Amino acid sequence: MAWLSDFWSTYNTLVYSIGVHAMLALSIQITLSCGLLSLANAAFMGIGAYVSALLTLTLGWPFPAVLAAGTLAPALLALLIGAPVLRLSGVYLAMATLAFGEVVRVIVLNLEITGGPEGLNGIPPSTEGWHIALFLALTVYGLVRLARSRVGRAFEAIKEDEVAARLMGMDVDGHKLFAFTLGALIAGLAGALNAHYTFFISPREYGFESAVDILTMAVLGGTSGLLGPILGASLLTVLPEVLRFLQDWRMAVNGAILILVVLFLPTGLWDPHRVRAWLRRKRREEKA
Amino acid sequence: MTPMKPLLKSLAIATVILAAAPAGAANLRIGIAEALSGGAAQYGTPIRNGMQLAAEEINAKGGVNGNQLQLVIEDEQGKKEEAINVFKKLIFQDKVLMIFGPTLSNSMFAAGPVANASKVVAFGTSNTANGITDIGPWIFRNSVMESDVLPVTVASAVKHYGIKKVAVIYGNDDAFTKSGYDVFKAVLAEQKIPVTTTETYVKGDVDFKAQLTKIKGGEPDAIVCSCLAEEAANIILQARSLGLRAPFIGGNGFNSPKLFDISKLAGDGTFVGSPWSNANPAPVNQNFVAAYKKKFGAEPNQFAAQGYDAMYTAATALKSIKITDDLAADRQALRDALPKVTLNGATGPFKFRPAAPKAGKPGGFDADQKPFIYIIKGGKFTLYTGK
Amino acid sequence: MFAQQLANALTLGSVYALFALGFTLVFGVLAVINLSHGAVFMVGSYAALVLVTRFQAPLWLALIGAMLVSGGIGLLVDVLILKPLRARNAPHLIPMIATIGVAIMLTSAGQGLFGAEIHRFPEETLPAGELVIAGIHLRALEIGIVAVAFALMALLFVVLRRTQLGRALRAIAESPKAAYLLGINVEGLFHLTSFVAAALGGVAGVLIGLDFNAITPQMGQPILHKGIAVIILGGMGDIRGALIGGLFLGFAEVMSKAYLSSQMGDAVAFGLLFLILLVRPSGLFGRVLERKA
Numbered sequence: 001m002a003w004l005s006d007f008w009s010t011y012n013t014l015v016y017s018i019g020v021h022a023m024l025a026l027s028i029q030i031t032l033s034c035g036l037l038s039l040a041n042a043a044f045m046g047i048g049a050y051v052s053a054l055l056t057l058t059l060g061w062p063f064p065a066v067l068a069a070g071t072l073a074p075a076l077l078a079l080l081i082g083a084p085v086l087r088l089s090g091v092y093l094a095m096a097t098l099a100f101g102e103v104v105r106v107i108v109l110n111l112e113i114t115g116g117p118e119g120l121n122g123i124p125p126s127t128e129g130w131h132i133a134l135f136l137a138l139t140v141y142g143l144v145r146l147a148r149s150r151v152g153r154a155f156e157a158i159k160e161d162e163v164a165a166r167l168m169g170m171d172v173d174g175h176k177l178f179a180f181t182l183g184a185l186i187a188g189l190a191g192a193l194n195a196h197y198t199f200f201i202s203p204r205e206y207g208f209e210s211a212v213d214i215l216t217m218a219v220l221g222g223t224s225g226l227l228g229p230i231l232g233a234s235l236l237t238v239l240p241e242v243l244r245f246l247q248d249w250r251m252a253v254n255g256a257i258l259i260l261v262v263l264f265l266p267t268g269l270w271d272p273h274r275v276r277a278w279l280r281r282k283r284r285e286e287k288a
Numbered sequence: 289m290t291p292m293k294p295l296l297k298s299l300a301i302a303t304v305i306l307a308a309a310p311a312g313a314a315n316l317r318i319g320i321a322e323a324l325s326g327g328a329a330q331y332g333t334p335i336r337n338g339m340q341l342a343a344e345e346i347n348a349k350g351g352v353n354g355n356q357l358q359l360v361i362e363d364e365q366g367k368k369e370e371a372i373n374v375f376k377k378l379i380f381q382d383k384v385l386m387i388f389g390p391t392l393s394n395s396m397f398a399a400g401p402v403a404n405a406s407k408v409v410a411f412g413t414s415n416t417a418n419g420i421t422d423i424g425p426w427i428f429r430n431s432v433m434e435s436d437v438l439p440v441t442v443a444s445a446v447k448h449y450g451i452k453k454v455a456v457i458y459g460n461d462d463a464f465t466k467s468g469y470d471v472f473k474a475v476l477a478e479q480k481i482p483v484t485t486t487e488t489y490v491k492g493d494v495d496f497k498a499q500l501t502k503i504k505g506g507e508p509d510a511i512v513c514s515c516l517a518e519e520a521a522n523i524i525l526q527a528r529s530l531g532l533r534a535p536f537i538g539g540n541g542f543n544s545p546k547l548f549d550i551s552k553l554a555g556d557g558t559f560v561g562s563p564w565s566n567a568n569p570a571p572v573n574q575n576f577v578a579a580y581k582k583k584f585g586a587e588p589n590q591f592a593a594q595g596y597d598a599m600y601t602a603a604t605a606l607k608s609i610k611i612t613d614d615l616a617a618d619r620q621a622l623r624d625a626l627p628k629v630t631l632n633g634a635t636g637p638f639k640f641r642p643a644a645p646k647a648g649k650p651g652g653f654d655a656d657q658k659p660f661i662y663i664i665k666g667g668k669f670t671l672y673t674g675k
Numbered sequence: 676m677f678a679q680q681l682a683n684a685l686t687l688g689s690v691y692a693l694f695a696l697g698f699t700l701v702f703g704v705l706a707v708i709n710l711s712h713g714a715v716f717m718v719g720s721y722a723a724l725v726l727v728t729r730f731q732a733p734l735w736l737a738l739i740g741a742m743l744v745s746g747g748i749g750l751l752v753d754v755l756i757l758k759p760l761r762a763r764n765a766p767h768l769i770p771m772i773a774t775i776g777v778a779i780m781l782t783s784a785g786q787g788l789f790g791a792e793i794h795r796f797p798e799e800t801l802p803a804g805e806l807v808i809a810g811i812h813l814r815a816l817e818i819g820i821v822a823v824a825f826a827l828m829a830l831l832f833v834v835l836r837r838t839q840l841g842r843a844l845r846a847i848a849e850s851p852k853a854a855y856l857l858g859i860n861v862e863g864l865f866h867l868t869s870f871v872a873a874a875l876g877g878v879a880g881v882l883i884g885l886d887f888n889a890i891t892p893q894m895g896q897p898i899l900h901k902g903i904a905v906i907i908l909g910g911m912g913d914i915r916g917a918l919i920g921g922l923f924l925g926f927a928e929v930m931s932k933a934y935l936s937s938q939m940g941d942a943v944a945f946g947l948l949f950l951i952l953l954v955r956p957s958g959l960f961g962r963v964l965e966r967k968a
Contacts, residue, residue: 009380013372084953095907096952099945106942109461118417118463121397198368200397208900216775219768241373248787250363251325255779259756262773266765325783327893329791492897494690494887497683498932505676517793518889529805529814549798
């Protein structure tokens with residue numbers, strides 16, 4: 001038992017990170033499922049983290065209120081910038097959201113209240129394992145319900161063919177804005193949770209690299225379902241820890257694994273079509 | 289209890305013997321959590337090298353009270369979550385006596401509270417930010433804070449050149465250069481030296497001529513620069529190429545041995561304050577420099593020297609305590625012994641100074657050490673001894 | 676002072692343009708956002724450093740050597756990774772993710788081979804001398820960068836506009852499938868483009884490496900961000916756009932530092948970028964490049 005307790009003490013932060021990264025990967029999966037390649041989620045995560053940490057540190061708000069504020073603030077901002085930004089599509093949307101993220105980062109870097117590049121430290125560790133588990137479960141449940149609803153089908157229609165969806169009288173812009181805001185909401189919550197178990201936040205955690213990391217988790221896992229992003233987030237979070245024994249070659253092997261997965265599973269780790277095809281083949285083999 | 293099978297029994301005995309064997313000469317497990325990959329690796333690797341060198345020397349001379357130092361080295365990548373993960377692994381899996389690191393102040397802010405709550409010493413050798421030792425009584429550092437170095441550097445330069453006004457340039461997206469700037473700003477205000485203009489740059493800027501041209505317009509007597517080693521040389525070179533002749537006053541980032549090789553004469557007259565320099569003629573330092581060059585085939589720097597001294601500091605503390613089988617008690621004893629250590633190492637005479645308690649909570653221990661002030665002459669660090 | 680700032684803007688803009696050239700070429704022809712371009716840039720710097728310090732090669736030879744090394748890596752990446760992905764019809768973000776893997780590997784290989792510390796070109800290998808015209812200071816190296824950036828740009832432009840090869844490449848940029856049906860060796864040209872783009876990255880690595888003279892495994896990352904900004908400004912995949920976007924970004928940065936505050940320089944740059952995208956998604960001067968990947 002002592003072994004188990006040591007194991008948990010060692011790896012609980014890692015498990016927390018898997019949960020938070022899974023939420024982030026899902027937050028980008030929502031926008032992708034509506035055909036939007038938005039890279040603003042790292043910035044939204046940062047806004048959630050900073051708003052919640054500042055409320056904790058300066059005003060001493062209770063944790064639930066802090067979480068709520070950290071979740072709502074980026075969602076509100078997403079609503080505001082959504083209308084002009086979402087007129088863009090494809091790579092241009094990706095670039096505009098990336099530029100938006102940089103603007104947020106530079107502003108945080110130059111404000112007094114955010115501590116500038118030195119960040120905020122001494123954030124009390126209020127996040128507990130069950131908080132993350134609960135919110136991840138809620139997110140997954142909500143997204144499953146969403147995918148099966150009219151809205152989910154509308155997302156799919158927009159992703160497949162935006163022009164056709166528009167011609168059919170669908171409120172394409174409204175749905176896009178909804179997906180964008182929902183993504184910001186989840187990313188903000190993930191940021192607020194993360195800030196309250198790592199003691200410290202700084203602007204560089206929410207920049208370009210994080211935006212690309214979040215995208216990588218989702219795409220590597222596979223974006224045609226909810227399981228893919230969760231798998232991708234888990235793999236990319238655990239891999240560097242598992243590879244620790246390689247010491248100096250750890251990151252090189254990490255990069256090589258990323259390439260190999262992409263090469264041999266170009267639709268991601270979890271692709272419902274591939275799994276279905278595989279099951280069908282199995283069944284056929286059994287019959288034969 | 290069921291009787292054990294003979295094979296299992298002998299295995300069990302063998303295990304006991306194996307476990308008992310080192311009891312006479314136990315291994316002292318020390319954790320090292322430094323950034324060994326990523327951007328901060330240029331600081332983390334020399335720190336690790338310095339520590340490895342010191343541990344090998346100590347072990348070769350019979351260890352600490354007959355016990356060998358055993359280093360458990362992990363890469364924390366200069367990322368906060370990695371730092372927390374590594375600290376937890378070292379504390380709960382490897383069960384080390386204490387931890388050296390992490391490399392960046394940011395990582396210490398994230399991982400330090402973990403060590404403090406688990407009652408394990410976290411000993412930083414490169415964390416210069418304010419508030420590091422406010423984390424708690426288990427946090428130590430031997431890195432001299434900028435607020436102890438820069439006042440002396442500025443005062444020496446002002447006296448040497450008769451400086452009336454200065455211009456300032458610093459990197460404003462980096463925790464290290466920004467905190468260095470904050471100290472410079474306070475020092476300049478305190479010594480009543482007017483600032484003609486304050487310019488900033490960000491990581492990745494390769495061209496500083498826009499800022500330097502502006503600085504040149506203000507005709508300062510000196511340029512105060514809180515920059516990393518990457519940018520420092522280029523800032524000096526570009527200033528000279530613009531015809532800006534004022535001398536530089538540098539922060540910690542200027543403490544890079546090869547910095548002035550490429551800007552030989554351009555960098556002459558620069559004032560730098562440092563806890564260490566390879567020019568320090570003390571035998572312990574010269575031995576360190578020679579041994580480091582021999583082992584790693586590279587020049588040591590300040591970070592390596594501080595890592596080297598940190599390991600000797602820990603060894604001195606370990607020598608004064610009795611290792612028992614109770615890990616928690618040993619960790620506590622080590623924590624209590626560390627503040628009493630004094631050392632004459634590669635960085636000169638060193639002792640700890642307790643940090644002032646913040647909001648009634650006891651703090652950790654900062655470095656109490658006099659900086660060396662250097663002036664660059666012919667591309668070489670030369671000890672400044674007054675005019 | 677204004678004249679000097681104008682000269683500063685020109686050299687900085689040329690640095691950006693030089694880096695963005697290969698980056699935009701790959702995007703234009705292969706439709707891949709190649710996030711390993713920064714790492715290839717780093718490889719170029721190290722290659723030249725080794726040639727100069729260990730083999731005492733003259734600078735021009737080091738430049739060619741660095742081009743070959745970086746180009747070789749670009750070719751390898753295309754043959755081993757991007758080609759199989761094309762064959763599998765991978766979704767369009769997948770090649771980008773693969774290039775992240777390449778960047779991670781190259782960066783850690785750089786650290787494994789050369790260590791994490793800063794390497795510098797020895798002073799005697801740097802081209803000395805400077806030009807002072809009417810109070811404007813320009814170093815020989817800066818003049819070299821400006822000249823090389825413009826020359827390469829002109830060469831690429833002529834090749835793309837005036838030659839059979841250029842016509843083939845432009846056909847691919849419009850539609851690889853149609854180009855294939857026209858009998859163009861699409862795969863061969865993809866390989867060639869990858870090689871040339873990476874070689875250009877290597878040249879940028881050498882020249883900027885010489886100028887900045889602080890070579891580390893991570894040196895490619897920050898300039899990659901600028902590169903992205905440049906190709907957005909200039910129009911994605913547009914060769915002229917790389918020059919115009921680079922100069923524009925250099926100009927905007929220098930002038931905001933000179934006459935506004937250097938504090939918010941980057942916020943101004945990226946805020947401007949954000950606004951430009953909203954108004955003119957195809958970049959300031961580019962045309963909309965629509966293509967189904």
